[in-house]
Amino acid sequence: MFDFPKQAELNRLLPKSKVYEFAKPTRAVRDRFVRQIGEIVWKYKLAPETVNLPARQGISEIQVFGICLKTRELTGTALRPVLLTIDKAIPSPIFYQLTFGDRVKFTAAYKRPSDAELAKSVVEGYYFETPWQPVATALPPLPVALDLAGLYEQMLRRLLPVPARPGESLRDHVERVNQIHAKETECRRLNARLRRELQFNRKVEINAALRIRQTELARLQQV
Numbered sequence: 001m002f003d004f005p006k007q008a009e010l011n012r013l014l015p016k017s018k019v020y021e022f023a024k025p026t027r028a029v030r031d032r033f034v035r036q037i038g039e040i041v042w043k044y045k046l047a048p049e050t051v052n053l054p055a056r057q058g059i060s061e062i063q064v065f066g067i068c069l070k071t072r073e074l075t076g077t078a079l080r081p082v083l084l085t086i087d088k089a090i091p092s093p094i095f096y097q098l099t100f101g102d103r104v105k106f107t108a109a110y111k112r113p114s115d116a117e118l119a120k121s122v123v124e125g126y127y128f129e130t131p132w133q134p135v136a137t138a139l140p141p142l143p144v145a146l147d148l149a150g151l152y153e154q155m156l157r158r159l160l161p162v163p164a165r166p167g168e169s170l171r172d173h174v175e176r177v178n179q180i181h182a183k184e185t186e187c188r189r190l191n192a193r194l195r196r197e198l199q200f201n202r203k204v205e206i207n208a209a210l211r212i213r214q215t216e217l218a219r220l221q222q223v
Helices: 014-023 025-034 076-089 148-157 172-194 202-220
Strands: 009-013 037-046 062-069 094-100 103-113 121-129
Touching: 014 025, 014 037, 014 076, 014 103, 025 037, 025 076, 062 148, 076 094, 076 103, 076 121, 103 148, 121 148, 121 172, 148 172
Parallel strands: 062 094
Antiparallel strands: 009 037, 037 062, 094 103, 103 121
């Protein structure tokens, strides 16, 4: 994702027990931690004292956690309960560096201060991620920003699968991506129903609904 500055490096082991203490996960989620996750390492802290950028809009720190996976397939939806538990335990935005063997990928969800209670954070939508790549891949430096809120916005937008529209805020951009995910899911379900349906009249109805969803999806994907 980025070549983070040396002065922001921590490389401190984060015990799972600390996550449990603050997030209070269910037994099922704890079992996922045991089955899916090896070590959790607090790799970098991007803060005013480490990247020389002021806090703004409720963002005073950005964390980068390294997670060693026990299987390469545990990403996306399968890993969400574990990542969401860590995000609940720590109020600042977190980017995750997932490793399995000699491969690495980065993932994060949009995390913002709660509208109702600024001391709390809200995690919205999906965990967006990069493709797997070799650990030794050369990475670009951090984007240039005026403050930590601007840095967070640029970092997260790099993970979003569609580009921003002119003047589109980060929150609106993330919401549009979430809507795209939802429409894609609807299209897949309708396609599956269309393949299974034997009655001609029902096929016509499903196909009409599918075309509507595809039009809505194309509109959301326009930049």
